[in-house]
Amino acid sequence: MKTVNYMKITFPAMAKNESLARSCVAAFAAGADPTVEELTDIRSAVCEAVTNAIVHGYRSVAGDITLTLKMTEDNCLYIKVSDKGCGIEDVKKAMQPLYTTAPEEERAGLGFAVMEAFTDSLRVTSRPGKGTAVIMKKKLTDKFES
Amino acid sequence: MTVEILTGENYITAVLKGELDHCTAAGAREIIDARLEKYTPRLxxxxxxxxxxxxSSGIGLILGRQRVASVFGGSVRVKNPSRYAEKIIKLAGLEKMILPENCKV
Structure with missing residues (x-):
């Protein structure tokens, strides 16, 4: 499907950039005139992915997070959140609801569950020691179609 | 995010305002825990x-306060979540912690 718009930003893995990331995705998606619900869903999903990169990917080292956004002709928003952090040994296990390796930070182990529930598809690729990439797709309501 | 604490007889209410994420949850947690430990309220x-x-940081905040309160036999309830916050609370299976709308606390 033809790409009609795209954007790529890189920012340091700092907690205050969680709000920056979700504002960016909201601003980008606004061009496609999404519903308030769709907007909230994608803001939450992006926030979870970025928080994961900060809390887990860069737990012991500093680094950058890259947020790549793409809008296609059929009103699908593609979101990629990637880091060059520690990576995930067992992606399947990490994606299990309530599983967390950061209970001391009061992480509920629901990051991937939220991403999964609030988008149409979620794919996670990771290499230990190299980093993690989370790719999500969200179909936005096409108001002209309905 | 701002947190205002109202104290009543045997209960405290933490009025949260703003955006609740991993970044802001840390500050909210500190403020609420200080009062929880001081007043040890039932609710x-x-x-x-x-x-x-x-x-999901909101879920961590709810469960974390429940953990602190349970030490002295207290419990935690959530009041007036937005439709979106409620969606996440339900996803976590915590809908029983939401106070009914007509509750007079």
Missing amino acids: CILDFSGVSFMD
């Missing part, structure tokens, strides 16, 4: 009516 109400955004 701690987290008033979410002013929370404009929440991700």
Whole structure:
């Protein structure tokens, strides 16, 4: 499907950039005139992915997070959140609801569950020691179609 | 995010305002825990009516306060979550912690 718009930003893995990331995705998606619900869903999903990169990917080292956004002709928003952090040994296990390796930070182990529930598809690729990439797709309501 | 604590007889209400994420949850946690430990109330109400955004960090905040309160036999309830916050609370299976709308606490 033809790409009609795209954007790529890189920012340091700092907690205050969680709000920056979700504002960016909201601003980008606004061009496609999404519903308030769709907007909230994608803001939450992006926030979870970025928080994961900060809390887990860069737990012991500093680094950058890259947020790549793409809008296609059929009103699908593609979101990629990637880091060059520690990576995930067992992606399947990490994606299990309530599983967390950061209970001391009061992480509920629901990051991937939220991403999964609030988008149409979620794919996670990771290499230990190299980093993690989370790719999500969200179909936005096409108001002209309905 | 701002947190205002209202104290009543045997309960405290933490009125949260703003966006609740991993970054802001840390500050909210500190403020609420200080009062929880000081007053050891039977009930701690987290008033979410002013929370404009929440991700799974909100769940961590709720469960974490429940853990602190349970030490002295207290419990935590959530008041007035937005439709979106409620969606996440339900996803976590915590809908029983939401106070009914007509509750007069």
